[in-house]
Amino acid sequence: MSDILSVALPKGRLGDKVYGIFERAGFGCPDILDPGRKLIFESPEHGVRYFFVKPSDVAIYVERGAADIGVAGKDILLEYAPQVYELLDFGIGRCKMCVCGRPDFRDDPNRTLRVATKFTKIARDYYAGLGRSIDSIHLNGSIELAPILGLSDVIVDIVETGATLRENGLGVLAEVCDISARLIANKVSYKFKYDAVTALAARLRDTTEVGK
Amino acid sequence: MAFTQFSSVSDGVFASLRNLWERRGYTRYRVSRFEEYDLYAKNRTFITGSSILTFTDTDGRLMALKPDVTLSVIKNTAPSPALRKLYYRESVYRASDPSSGFAEIQQAGLECIGDLGLFDVCEVISLAARSLAALSDRYILDLTHLGLLGGFLEDSGVDPELRPELLRLAGEKNSHEAGALMRRAGVPDGVSAVFDAMIHLRAPLEEAVARLSALPLGDRAAAALSELARIARALRGTEGIYLDLSLRSDERYYEGVVMSGYIPGVPSAVLSGGRYDGLMRRLHKSAGAMGFALYLNLLERLLPEPETLDADVLVLHDGSDPEGLLRAVGGLEAEGARVRVDRAAPEGFRCGRILRYEGGELRE
Numbered sequence: 001m002s003d004i005l006s007v008a009l010p011k012g013r014l015g016d017k018v019y020g021i022f023e024r025a026g027f028g029c030p031d032i033l034d035p036g037r038k039l040i041f042e043s044p045e046h047g048v049r050y051f052f053v054k055p056s057d058v059a060i061y062v063e064r065g066a067a068d069i070g071v072a073g074k075d076i077l078l079e080y081a082p083q084v085y086e087l088l089d090f091g092i093g094r095c096k097m098c099v100c101g102r103p104d105f106r107d108d109p110n111r112t113l114r115v116a117t118k119f120t121k122i123a124r125d126y127y128a129g130l131g132r133s134i135d136s137i138h139l140n141g142s143i144e145l146a147p148i149l150g151l152s153d154v155i156v157d158i159v160e161t162g163a164t165l166r167e168n169g170l171g172v173l174a175e176v177c178d179i180s181a182r183l184i185a186n187k188v189s190y191k192f193k194y195d196a197v198t199a200l201a202a203r204l205r206d207t208t209e210v211g212k
Numbered sequence: 213m214a215f216t217q218f219s220s221v222s223d224g225v226f227a228s229l230r231n232l233w234e235r236r237g238y239t240r241y242r243v244s245r246f247e248e249y250d251l252y253a254k255n256r257t258f259i260t261g262s263s264i265l266t267f268t269d270t271d272g273r274l275m276a277l278k279p280d281v282t283l284s285v286i287k288n289t290a291p292s293p294a295l296r297k298l299y300y301r302e303s304v305y306r307a308s309d310p311s312s313g314f315a316e317i318q319q320a321g322l323e324c325i326g327d328l329g330l331f332d333v334c335e336v337i338s339l340a341a342r343s344l345a346a347l348s349d350r351y352i353l354d355l356t357h358l359g360l361l362g363g364f365l366e367d368s369g370v371d372p373e374l375r376p377e378l379l380r381l382a383g384e385k386n387s388h389e390a391g392a393l394m395r396r397a398g399v400p401d402g403v404s405a406v407f408d409a410m411i412h413l414r415a416p417l418e419e420a421v422a423r424l425s426a427l428p429l430g431d432r433a434a435a436a437l438s439e440l441a442r443i444a445r446a447l448r449g450t451e452g453i454y455l456d457l458s459l460r461s462d463e464r465y466y467e468g469v470v471m472s473g474y475i476p477g478v479p480s481a482v483l484s485g486g487r488y489d490g491l492m493r494r495l496h497k498s499a500g501a502m503g504f505a506l507y508l509n510l511l512e513r514l515l516p517e518p519e520t521l522d523a524d525v526l527v528l529h530d531g532s533d534p535e536g537l538l539r540a541v542g543g544l545e546a547e548g549a550r551v552r553v554d555r556a557a558p559e560g561f562r563c564g565r566i567l568r569y570e571g572g573e574l575r576e
Contacts, residue, residue: 065479083480085458089388187481188474190385191352191454194414 005048005189005196008062008070010055014093014181018071019050021090025207027200047196059084059184068189069197074179075158079119085190087201088183090208097122097176100165101147101154105173107132116146117156126156126176144168222508226301226320228346229506233299236339238322241298243284249274251283258283258465258491263307265314277305282488282503285323286495295326301508321485321505325492328500333469333487334446336502340471340483341450343506347482347514348475354456355417355443355471359436360424361410361457367430368403370394382411383460402428410457418444420455436468443469465491471504478513482506521562523552529569531555536572544574 007022009015019032029043029050042049053061055073062070063082075097077086097119107113109132116137117123127134137152144164146152155170158179165171183201190197230240249266258280265277278284281302289296299322307314324336337355344351361382365375374397381390387408394404406427413420421444424437440455447453461470466486473483485504492501525544529537537553544551552563567574 063479084384086384086386086389186479188476188479191354191414191456191474192350192476 003047003193003196004042004044005069005193005200006067007048007050008058008067009050009052010058010071010073010181011052012055014055014073015052015071017092018090018181021092021204021207022048022050025200025203027203048200062184062186065186065188067186068193069183069185069200071181072184074177074182075119075122077182077184078122078125078177081121082184083187084184085187086182086184087197088205088208090181090183090204093179093181095158095160095179096172097156097179098159098172099126099154099156099174099176100144100159100170101173102169103171105147105154107153113154114152115154115156116143116152118143119156122176123156144170222318222511225347225506225508225511229320229343230299230301232342232346233322233339236297236335238297238299241285241300241323243278243281243288243300243302245277245303246275247278247284247287249276251287252276252279255283255465255491255494257462263314265305278302279304279306281319281321281505282323282491283495286325286492286497286501289325289497289499291497291499292326295324295328295332298323298325315509318508319505320508321503323501323503325497325501326499328487328502330442330446333502334443336485336504337443337447337453337469337471338450340473340485340504341452343504344452344473344475344483347506347511348477350476351452352474353453353471353483354459354474355440355453355469356455356457356459357436357440357469358461358463358467360429360433360440361407362463363432363434363436364407364410364429367432368399368406370399370403371397374399378407379460382407382458385411385458387411414454414456417453417455418448424455439468461486463490465494469502473504473506475514478510480510482510521550521564523561524549524564525551526557526561526563526566527551527553527569527574528557528566529553529555533569533572537569540569540574 009018027046027048029041029048031038031041032050040049040051056076058070058072059076059080059082061067062084073093113132113134114137115123115134116139118139120136120138123134123136137146139146143155143157146155147170148168154173156176159165159172162172183204185197249264252264264279267275269275281300281304285298301320303316303318305314305316322339324332341353344353361379365378370378374393377393378390391404391408409427413423415423421437421441429437459470459472465488467490468487470486472481475482483504483506487500487502489500492499527541541551541553567576
């Protein structure tokens with residue numbers, strides 16, 4: 001097991017923001033600013049190696065030990081329940097997981113509620129907590145279409161500003177949970193690289209607190 | 213240890229484990245590949261994963277390919293004034309992850325059943341540590357006592373409805389959500405701070421016990437800590453044992469000490485176990501019990517990278533001189549080369565060099 005920490009970051013805007021926090025915390029890697037075709041960026045002097053993966057894959061890389069730590073959205077952690085430690089809430093990429101539908105929708109308890117979502121487990125857990133049986137419809141995109149076309153009664157999806165919902169005549173009916181970016185660690189890496197992981201997490205926490 | 217095939221890994225490791233366990237008086241126990249499904253149906257949550265392979269036997273009974281060994285051992289263990297000290301190596305069949313289907317998982321482990329005293333508990337923990345040492349020069353055996361966190365929350369008057377979620381968050385070392393949950397529920401800051409310190413405490417066992425002793429824990433947690441302190445003293449000098457209170461186990465089955473073992477290169481626990489008196493009670497057995505299992509299939513991760521070449525030398529020939537070819541190839545083999553002989557290069561075959569057997573000799 002190498003002493004250098006492998007860090008899986010989510011591709012895209014969130015990953016860029018998160019890398020900024022790592023950099024301010026003293027774990028910069030100048031190569032990242034000039035990426036070219038490289039996939040892995042290493043900074044031996046800071047003891048870190050970064051790579052960017054699809055946001056929904058970060059937790060898999062960490063759980064399976066290909067990365068020691070990573071940054072994943074709480075939505076992914078709730079949906080896939082990876083066996084990892086969750087060490088820090090960065091407080092960025094904030095949004096909410098919500099039940100959405102037509103503003104005049106009234107739930108009829110005599111009928112099974114049809115719920116379209118990308119987040120099947122989150123939806124099932126939420127409604128199980130309410131004791132409500134649902135017909136869960138897994139979709140991969142354009143979730144808002146489902147209640148408009150009568151495919152579902154409601155949707156469970158991430159809401160940032162609510163603009164897309166409003167433009168399509170939909171609204172938030174209930175909030176399920178808050179979502180933001182979290183620092184996660186592989187459980188075995190945490191144990192064998194304890195000093196490095198906890199020192200990095202502490203510096204990231206300090207940097208995040210300053211930024212709040 | 214250097215192995216090139218998984219069967220060599222698991223056989224080699226098991227030979228070491230068996231030697232270690234037999235030297236402490238454990239005897240081999242064999243269980244049938246099948247059990248009546250009822251045994252698992254009544255204790256379904258004890259088994260990791262929810263799917264079990266079932267079939268109807270010739271006499272109409274619903275049977276299962278065993279997804280777990282411990283339940284079978286307990287079921288077939290008769291009461292005895294002496295301890296039963298058993299070890300096993302068995303395959304279990306589970307679909308731990310519904311998306312990846314059923315898998316055969318090789319397990320080896322031991323069970324100590326009866327009226328357990330401090331020595332017996334320490335012996336099982338010590339054997340767990342030494343079993344990990346048989347797998348790797350570097351290992352970590354995490355230990356906790358389930359009465360520590362649970363007892364602290366109970367003594368602190370934390371709402372019973374809140375406790376399972378707090379214990380789940382402790383398992384993730386998730387301070388931020390545990391803290392927020394406690395704040396919303398009006399749990400005093402002092403209680404929240406101690407809980408946070410507990411879930412992040414990680415140190416060699418004896419040091420961790422000393423650090424915990426300085427915290428205001430309450431009577432139940434203090435009793436658990438006292439038990440752990442005696443274990444720590446007894447195990448003084450045993451390398452690689454840490455206290456980690458984030459370790460969780462299902463409290464319907466486990467109580468007291470639970471443990472989890474890790475080696476570098478394998479991204480999840482290779483050993484898990486603990487004291488499962490609760491499971492014994494559920495199966496109407498009056499004795500106590502403690503044991504652990506090692507997941508041998510995870511040791512595949514320890515195999516070296518596969519050879520990049522299929523053979524060192526590919527010898528091509530036209531079939532006209534088999535006697536001479538045999539002698540020539542025998543010479544290459546005697547030099548230590550891996551040799552493939554064929555009339556044409558197989559598709560996708562990777563080799564260091566290609567020789568042609570022509571006119572009674574090998575040519576580049």
